[in-house]
Amino acid sequence: MWIDGTVAKRKDWNEKLFSLFIRADIPTFIPGQFIKVALPFEDKRIGRAYSLVNQPGDLLEILVVAVENGTLSPALANLSVGDDLQVSDRASGFMTLDEITPCRDLWMLATGTAVGPFISMLRSAEVWASFTNIVLVYGVRNADDLAYLDELRNLEKQRPQFSLCLSVTRESFQGAYKDRITALISSGELEQTTGLTINAQNSHFMLCGNPQMVSETQTILKELGLSPHLKRQPGQITIEKYW
Numbered sequence: 562m563w564i565d566g567t568v569a570k571r572k573d574w575n576e577k578l579f580s581l582f583i584r585a586d587i588p589t590f591i592p593g594q595f596i597k598v599a600l601p602f603e604d605k606r607i608g609r610a611y612s613l614v615n616q617p618g619d620l621l622e623i624l625v626v627a628v629e630n631g632t633l634s635p636a637l638a639n640l641s642v643g644d645d646l647q648v649s650d651r652a653s654g655f656m657t658l659d660e661i662t663p664c665r666d667l668w669m670l671a672t673g674t675a676v677g678p679f680i681s682m683l684r685s686a687e688v689w690a691s692f693t694n695i696v697l698v699y700g701v702r703n704a705d706d707l708a709y710l711d712e713l714r715n716l717e718k719q720r721p722q723f724s725l726c727l728s729v730t731r732e733s734f735q736g737a738y739k740d741r742i743t744a745l746i747s748s749g750e751l752e753q754t755t756g757l758t759i760n761a762q763n764s765h766f767m768l769c770g771n772p773q774m775v776s777e778t779q780t781i782l783k784e785l786g787l788s789p790h791l792k793r794q795p796g797q798i799t800i801e802k803y804w
């Protein structure tokens with residue numbers, strides 16, 4: 562089911578990457594979940610999934626990249642404050658903190674816009690009460706793709722239990738690795754920087770974004786003894802592929 566929404570605000574991070582703030586009356590949701598957003602195209606409606614960045618109760622906030630030759634995302638990029646769109650009447654998705662088994666270290670791995678659901682979790686009180694250590698590994702092509710960077714850096718200053726590891730793969734950027742997330746795990750670089758050992762006993766990984774990154778990282782983590790987290794068989798790896 563679809564309901565009407567309106568663009569209440571937008572923030573542009575670069576010429577292709579933007580956050581839309583949407584006024585729409587959906588029931589509460591759990592950080593990590595996504596909604597569907599749709600626009601009319603000639604005689605049909607095209608809808609796609611977008612993770613919520615906001616906290617329940619706030620304006621719906623989504624982080625979107627305008628994909629080259631994409632259908633919906635370039636049209637979303639053209640929206641202005643006051644424009645209408647449609648959203649699903651509820652949020653869904655299982656990449657949420659209530660779905661995972663409690664453990665010591667939470668690792669959040671994101672490429673591109675997939676940082677969004679992790680920002681939503683990091684804005685919640687629950688995450689800070691549930692884990693001793695929280696690591697966000699955020700991989701992008703270029704430095705100006707690092708949305709929400711000031712917020713994340715402030716969080717790092719305020720929260721000793723939080724580590725922010727940036728990967729900027731197509732240019733040098735101070736304070737960021739140039740290697741892909743997969744290479745940073747394989748080389749042991751992430752463990753060295755954070756001082757945390759990746760193992761099945763203490764770690765839970767949430768992987769989100771580029772499907773190749775998710776698949777390749779899963780393979781590496783399995784070699785380290787971790788297993789997929791399934792309803793019928795709890796494990797340490799939760800995934801969400803964006804395409």
Ligand SMILES: Cc1cc2nc3c(=O)[nH]c(=O)nc-3n(C[C@H](O)[C@H](O)[C@H](O)COP(=O)(O)OP(=O)(O)OC[C@H]3O[C@@H](n4cnc5c(N)ncnc54)[C@H](O)[C@@H]3O)c2cc1C
Pocket residue numbers: 595609610611612613623624625626628630631632633634635654673674675677801802803804
């Ligand atoms: C659960 C879920 C949550 C999602 N959350 C977000 C989100 O928060 N923000 C967001 O921008 N997208 C998100 N996506 C992707 C989004 O649903 C669309 O697929 C995307 O906006 C492209 O739609 P389109 O109609 O413009 O492109 P289409 O015409 O459908 O073309 C799709 C192609 O675009 C590329 N692509 C799709 N999404 C991305 C992306 N995010 N980054 C890079 N390349 C991509 C892939 O090559 C894909 O094959 C999510 C997808 C899923 C399944």
Ligand SMILES: NC(=O)c1ccc[n+]([C@@H]2O[C@H](COP(=O)([O-])OP(=O)(O)OC[C@H]3O[C@@H](n4cnc5c(N)ncnc54)[C@H](OP(=O)(O)O)[C@@H]3O)[C@@H](O)[C@H]2O)c1
Pocket residue numbers: 577626627628629630672673674700701702706728729730731741742743771773774775777
């Ligand atoms: N200037 C532009 O034209 C521009 C800029 C940004 C985005 N875009 C558009 O946005 C879309 C999405 O781009 P995006 O940058 O958000 O997403 P992306 O292509 O998924 O890249 C995000 C990060 O993921 C890394 N990555 C890709 N495959 C990986 C793998 N198998 N394992 C580990 N890491 C991997 C990339 O590294 P690598 O750099 O090594 O691939 C990059 O650091 C593009 O399709 C394009 O349409 C365009």
